[in-house]
Amino acid sequence: MISETNPAMPQWLSQRARLTPNRIAFETKDEQLTFNQLLARVRQAASALRSAGIHPSDHVASLQGNTLACAVTVHALMMLGAVMVPLNTRLSVDELAGQIQDSDCRLLITDQKFEQKASQAIGRINCALIHTEKWTDCEPSPDDFDKEIQLGNPCTIIFTSGTTGHPKGVVLTYGNHWWNANASLINLGLSPDDKWLCCVPLFHVSGLSILMKSVIYGMPVYLQKKFYPQGVNQLIMDGGITHISVVASMLQRMMDALGNQNTYPKTLRCILLGGGPVPKSLLQRCLDQEMPIYQTYGMSETASQAVTLPPDYMLEKAGSAGQPLFPLQVRISGATPHEPGEILIKGPTVFSHYLNNPEATREAFNGEWFHSGDIGYLDEDGFLFVLDRRKDLIISGGENVYPAEIESVLNGCAGISRAGVIGIPDTQWGRVPIAFVSLKEGANFSETELINSCKEHLASYKVPKRIFTLPSLPENASHKLLRRKLYKDYEKMNRVK
Template identity: 40%
Template structure:
C-alpha cells in the first residue's frame, strides 16, 4: 500500500503552519520539508551502494527532526540508539544492526567519532549532511510504501539480551491513527516532546505532527520547572510523560490547577501510584493511562482518567488493536484470570532483527507480560516481562546486570531484584556471592558496572549473600532474594 510521504504532503497542505518550536528556532512545515529534502539529497549520495541501515546517535535538537523525515524520503532505516548506553553497548548494537554509517548530532560528536574509529564505520554530523556540496538538489519522493522498514529500536528480551525491534512505516502510521482517535490533533495544537526521540514514544510525536499538522515543541531534556511554565503560559496543549515526570510536575505546580488549554497528558512508562493519580485528577490534569511496547509502535492500550478506568488499570485496547489474555494452557483466559498479554493489529512489529518471534495468527504478538482483563475489558498489567523493572521510565533487566557483575574476578554469582524508590519508581538491588575470603566495596562495584552499563542500570544497592536461591533445575528465584539474610556492602 502506497500513500503520500508524510511531511511533503503536510507541507503542501499547510505550508505556513508551525511545525517545530524550540528555544532557538521556529520552523513552518515548508521550512522543515525543505531542510529534510536537503539532508535527504546528501544522505542518498552517501548511502549509495552501502546499505539501508544508519546508526543514529541523536539528541532532542532541531536538526534531528528533518533528518528523521529525510530517512523516509530515502527509504533509510533509522537505527535509533539510546544515547545513555555505554560505548561498548552502542558498538554492539551498531554491529548487530549491520549499519552502513553513523549519523550524529553535534553534542554527541566525541562519542560518535570514538565509536566510528573503533568499528571502522563512517560517521557524519547532521549539520554536515545539510551543508554537503553534493546535496545541491532537493530530494522529495511523492509516495511511501507502508511496508518499507522505517526504524530499528533496541529493547531487551526476557533474558536481558538486547533485541532490535524492526518497525515499518505501516506500524508508525497506524500508531498515529490510533492516537488521533483518542486525542485529535490539528494545527491549533502543540505537543511537547521531551521524551527522547530514540524512544518510540518520542519518535511517534513527530509522525503525528506530520500527519495531522500540529506543532512540536521540542525540549532537549525534561525540566519540570520549564515544562510547568509552558503549561501555565498556554504554549503547549499535549504532552507525553512517565510517572517520575508527572510527579515532578505536580510538585512544581504547588497545588495550582492546570489551565484548560492543556488538553491531553499521555502517561506511560510503568506503574503509577494511586495517590499521584488522585492528586493529578483533583488538579484537573487531563491524563490518559496507557500500556505499550516498542514492539507495538507506542501505546496499544489506553483510557482517559475522565472516562473512569478502575484504579490500577492501563485502559482498554485502542481502536487499531485487539487484546487477548492467554492462560497457561494457551487458551483465552476468563475474566480476572491472569495470563500472558497478546496484542494484535497493524501497529505490531513483524519481528526482530537476527532473532525470531512467533506471532500467532489469531492472537497476535506475545508480549511476555502478565495481566488480566476485568468484566469491562480494562487491562491490568501485573508484571512487565516477569523480572523487568522500570527506573525513571527506562527498562532495566536483572539478567543483564547479573552478567556484568559475574564477570568480576571476585564474584561467584549474583542475583538482581528491584525495590521501590520515591524518585525513580524502581531501582535495581544486587545480591552477590563472593569468592571465599573476598569482598568488594559498593563504590568499586559501581565503577565496574559503569564500564559496561548505562548509569540507570547500575544497582543503587549492593548486598552480600551466602547463597542464591534456586529451584530444583538450578534456575535463580529472584523473588526470594529479599527474604533471605544479607548485609549491605560498605561504600
C-alpha cells in the same frame, strides 16, 4: 486495486509540505520551522546522507539529543528509504557498539553533544561517523528523493532490553507508525490549535511517535532538548501546549514543581502517561486537580500506546490502563473476566519482527497475537488492569531494565561467582536496580569498584544503586537463579534495619 500487500503512499513530509507548507512543524526555545522549512533542511540532510553512501534499506544509527537536527534525521532517512536505528544516549560505549554492530549499521549520525561518545563507540568497529552540523553546508537534494513510501517496509529499529540480557531490535514498519498515529487520532481527536510538547527522548518510541503524528496530522511539536519540570510547567502555563507525553517520574516532578495550590490551564487537553506503573498517590493528586490524564499501556513492539484510559474513567476504573485503541484488540490468554494471564495484543501497530532473531520473533507471536509477556486481567467492561510487567522487568523512570543484562556484566567482573539483580521501589524513578553477588573463593569485595565496572559497560540507569554480598545466591534444582528469593532476602534486610 491498491496493492493490499504493501500499500503505497506519498512520502509523508513531502505530502505534508505540499498540503500545509506554512504550518509550524517544530518549535524550540530558539526557533520555529514550518513544514516547508523543515522539508528544505531534510533535503539538505538527505543529500549529505546519500553522498555518504546511504541507499534505500540501509540501516543507519543515530546518537543524538532531542534536537531539530535529530527530527531532520528521522525525515531524511525516511526520504531515502533508509532504516533509522535510534540509539539511547544514556547507553555505555560498549552497549552502543553492540547495537550498532547487531543492526549492521555502517554509519552513525551524531551531534556535537554526543560526538565523543559516538567516536568511542565506533572506535573498534567498522562504522563511519557523520555530524549533523555539516548538513547546513550541503546543496539540497533535487526532487528525486521525493517518492512514495511503502507501508510494509521497515522504518525504524528500536532496541529494547531482552529477558535474556541481550537487547532485541524491534523492527517497526511505516505501517506500524501510520496506524499508531491514526489510532491515537481517533482516540484523542485533532484541533487546529493542537501542539504537542515532546520532552521524552526521540530515541524512544514515545518521542518518535510524536514526530510521526506531527507530519501525518500537520501538527506543531514543541521540542524540548532536556526535560526539566519548571521549564515544562512554564510552557504549559503559557497556554500554548495542548498535549504532552510523560512517564510517571516526570509527572511526579512536574507536580512537585507546580505545588499543591496550582493546576494547569484548560488549554492542556491531554497528558499521555505511559512507561509503566503509576503510583496511586500521584494519580489521586492528578484526579484532585482535574488533570486530563490519559493513562496508557504500550511498548516499542506496539509502536507506543496500544491501550488508553481516558480521564472520564480515572475514578471509575482506577488502576486500569484502559481499553485498546480502535484498530487493536487485547485479550488475556485463556482467561475469563477478572482472571489474570498473559496480555496478548493484535492489530496493525504490532511490530514486524525482531531483527536477526527469528527465535525471539517466533516466541513473541502466536499467529497474529503478540505475547507481551506482561500479566494482567480484563474486567467485565473490557478494561485492562496490568498486574506485572514482563518477567523480571524493572521499569526505572520509563526506561526498561532487565536484570539479566546487569547480571551478565557483574558475572564478568573479577572475583564474582554469581550475581542476581532485582528492582526496588524508589520515590523518584519508580524502581531502581540493586544487585546481590556471591564471591569466588578468596576474592575481595568492593562495592564501589563493582559499581564503577558497571558504569563502564552499562547505561547509568542500569547501574545497580547498591551491591550486597551473599554467601550463595538462591537457585532452583537446575541452578536457575531464583530472583523471587532475592526479593525476600531484600525485605528481610530492610526489616532488620
